Amino acid sequence: MKRKIVLLTAYLGTVPVFLFILILYSLFLLHQTTGVLGTSINLSQRVEYQALPEARGEVGGDVDPQEARVTVLQEFLGRYSSPLLPFSGKIVESADKYGIDYRLLPAIAMQESTLCKKIPKESYNCWGFGIYGGKVTRFANYNEAIETISKTLARDYKSRGLSEPHEIMTRYTPGSDGSWAEAVSYVMDRIGSSM
Numbered sequence: 451m452k453r454k455i456v457l458l459t460a461y462l463g464t465v466p467v468f469l470f471i472l473i474l475y476s477l478f479l480l481h482q483t484t485g486v487l488g489t490s491i492n493l494s495q496r497v498e499y500q501a502l503p504e505a506r507g508e509v510g511g512d513v514d515p516q517e518a519r520v521t522v523l524q525e526f527l528g529r530y531s532s533p534l535l536p537f538s539g540k541i542v543e544s545a546d547k548y549g550i551d552y553r554l555l556p557a558i559a560m561q562e563s564t565l566c567k568k569i570p571k572e573s574y575n576c577w578g579f580g581i582y583g584g585k586v587t588r589f590a591n592y593n594e595a596i597e598t599i600s601k602t603l604a605r606d607y608k609s610r611g612l613s614e615p616h617e618i619m620t621r622y623t624p625g626s627d628g629s630w631a632e633a634v635s636y637v638m639d640r641i642g643s644s645m
Contacts, residue, residue, distance in 0.1 A: 516542055519552050526556065526641050532565035534576065537592050544596050548604035550613070555599060557615070557637035558622075561630060566592075578623070 523538040534541070534556065545552035555577070556565070562578035563569045569576055573588040574595045579602070580587030589595035603618070612618050615634040623630045 516546065522641060523552070523556060527565065530560075530565050532556075532559075532567070534559060534566050534592065537596060540593055540596050541600075544600035548600045548608075550600060550603050550608055551638065553638040553641040554603065554615075554618075554634075555596065556641060557634045558599075560637045561633045 519542045520538045523541060524535060527535040527538060541555050542552045545555065558578075559565050559576040563576040566576035570581065570586045570588070573586055574592050575581060575587055575589060576592075576595070577599050579595075579599055589598065607613065607618050607621065612621060614631075615638070616628070616631040619626050619628070619631040619634075
């Protein structure tokens with residue numbers, strides 16, 4: 451009997467301590483996730499409510515599609531610390547000028563050179579453009595490279611009905627088993643999902 455009383459006393463003494471510690475830990479977790487220890491309710495404070503604004507199905511403000519795409523590219527290229535980051539506007543401008551998808555150049559650059567991180571020295575050629583065997587096509591700068599490659603993709607590919615990566619691959623890198631087009635498409639989708 452004495453043993454039962456000791457166990458009951460120990461149980462009744464530890465349960466409240468355990469519950470108190472559990473409550474403190476829960477408050478700590480709440481503070482960590484929200485930055486608030488708790489909120490106090492002020493019953494004397496009056497809360498006023500306002501009706502929701504009328505839904506019109508329109509977005510306020512003028513959004514320039516070119517600026518939006520430039521911003522998306524800047525975020526994407528910045529995430530990978532690409533040397534192409536300062537040329538985001540040029541990429542969108544050239545894509546619009548030649549009627550190609552603005553995501554195509556960055557996606558090919560990702561596939562061919564990890565966004566210009568692995569290119570032949572002083573070539574400004576992030577796209578594997580005209581690089582085979584010992585031949586390396588070089589450009590004076592990124593602006594020239596972007597302009598030339600955009601123009602070539604429009605003239606030699608898009609004008610012949612080759613605008614999707616799996617179609618472009620047939621001429622751009624004909625030896626590929628399809629992985630090139632899959633990788634380029636994947637990157638294009640990642641850029642597009644940012645819009």
